[in-house]
Amino acid sequence: MSEAVRVIYIMGAGRSGSTLLDTVLANHPEVVGVGELVNLHSAGWTSNEVCACGQLGTECSFWTRVREAWLRRVPQATVAGYVALQKRIEFYSGLGLLQITRMLRQRFSPTPEFREYLRQTEALYQAIAEVSGKSVVVDSSKHPLRGALLAHLKGIDLRLVHLVRDARAVTWSRKKALEADTKSGVQTAIKPRPAWYSVAYWAFVNVLSLIICLFRRRQSLRMRYEDFVAEPEAQLERLGRVCGLDYSATAQALLLGQPLKVEHPIAGNRMRMKGSVTLKPDWEWRERLPVRDRAVCWLCAGWLLLAFGYGWRDRRPKTARPPGSSWFASVWDFFACLSASSVPRP
Numbered sequence: 001m002s003e004a005v006r007v008i009y010i011m012g013a014g015r016s017g018s019t020l021l022d023t024v025l026a027n028h029p030e031v032v033g034v035g036e037l038v039n040l041h042s043a044g045w046t047s048n049e050v051c052a053c054g055q056l057g058t059e060c061s062f063w064t065r066v067r068e069a070w071l072r073r074v075p076q077a078t079v080a081g082y083v084a085l086q087k088r089i090e091f092y093s094g095l096g097l098l099q100i101t102r103m104l105r106q107r108f109s110p111t112p113e114f115r116e117y118l119r120q121t122e123a124l125y126q127a128i129a130e131v132s133g134k135s136v137v138v139d140s141s142k143h144p145l146r147g148a149l150l151a152h153l154k155g156i157d158l159r160l161v162h163l164v165r166d167a168r169a170v171t172w173s174r175k176k177a178l179e180a181d182t183k184s185g186v187q188t189a190i191k192p193r194p195a196w197y198s199v200a201y202w203a204f205v206n207v208l209s210l211i212i213c214l215f216r217r218r219q220s221l222r223m224r225y226e227d228f229v230a231e232p233e234a235q236l237e238r239l240g241r242v243c244g245l246d247y248s249a250t251a252q253a254l255l256l257g258q259p260l261k262v263e264h265p266i267a268g269n270r271m272r273m274k275g276s277v278t279l280k281p282d283w284e285w286r287e288r289l290p291v292r293d294r295a296v297c298w299l300c301a302g303w304l305l306l307a308f309g310y311g312w313r314d315r316r317p318k319t320a321r322p323p324g325s326s327w328f329a330s331v332w333d334f335f336a337c338l339s340a341s342s343v344p345r346p
């Protein structure tokens with residue numbers, strides 16, 4: 001495939017609805033959704049976790065053909081070698097300040113190792129496009145740093161979708177423990193997280209995503225989960241404009257409650273294991289999140305909640321800013337939102 005592969009990269013905090021959005025975007029004839037591609041080599045090809053099709057990562061026919069196509073393009077690569085590069089270049093723990101500093105440095109003077117990692121990553125997207133026969137790949141890995149890294153790839157046409165969900169919903173979701181159940185897509189047990197930890201993580205990831213989008217404002221958009229589930233047609237129209245795709249048929253299918261099929265996302269929320277998804281808003285936090293946790297959210301990240309248009313009380317949301325505005329408009333919008341209202345009731 002000689003043309004640049006278009007990649008729609010979804011970034012934001014975990015539990016923000018990225019698996020749902022990935023599935024919706026993948027239900028377009030020109031698009032393939034691959035879930036959290038960042039975990040393919042480690043979870044899919046090393047730990048042999050289960051693909052959404054029900055096959056093990058090393059047995060799924062789609063991912064087996066992708067691996068063959070990838071190795072044809074970069075014969076010097078190995079799965080273990082790629083994972084080792086990922087650990088040094090892309091993965092981070094804590095605030096990831098070391099990785100952020102390194103990535104900034106690589107922008108001006110890339111090391112041979114960094115160039116090799118970019119080459120192998122670009123080849124992976126090209127292999128997916130070749131095997132799927134689709135020209136657009138949706139990657140919902142979510143890590144903002146990966147968004148910055150993909151911007152280095154000359155062979156892909158990158159579009160960034162910054163998906164935001166109310167910090168209180170994310171906090172509630174992360175308070176729930178999950179038992180390991182590989183068949184239902186939970187590979188390891190998930191421990192409940194305290195509210196302060198979840199909201200600090202939410203704020204950090206979203207601020208980083210905002211900064212990365214500022215550098216690619218014409219090829220990016222910010223979308224709230226709450227707007228997407230309340231008005232999918234309008235939000236898919238916005239998304240389609242930025243991604244160069246017509247999503248009107250998908251929007252109609254969603255409005256009619258038709259199930260959207262899930263094919264081979266290799267990692268992500270357990271929703272991907274159900275074979276299909278329908279648009280079903282999740283407002284559980286409004287009934288279940290304790291008041292003290294809501295207070296923690298406002299104390300730790302109230303300024304950012306307001307900037308994104310959330311409020312303590314629920315009213316109609318501010319209309320989202322259209323993409324492609326100026327730097328000044330982007331910054332102005334960020335601060336102007338401080339007086340914004342909030343999200344609609346279901």
Ligand SMILES: [Zn+2]
Nearest residue numbers: 051053060264
């Ligand atoms: Zn599969």
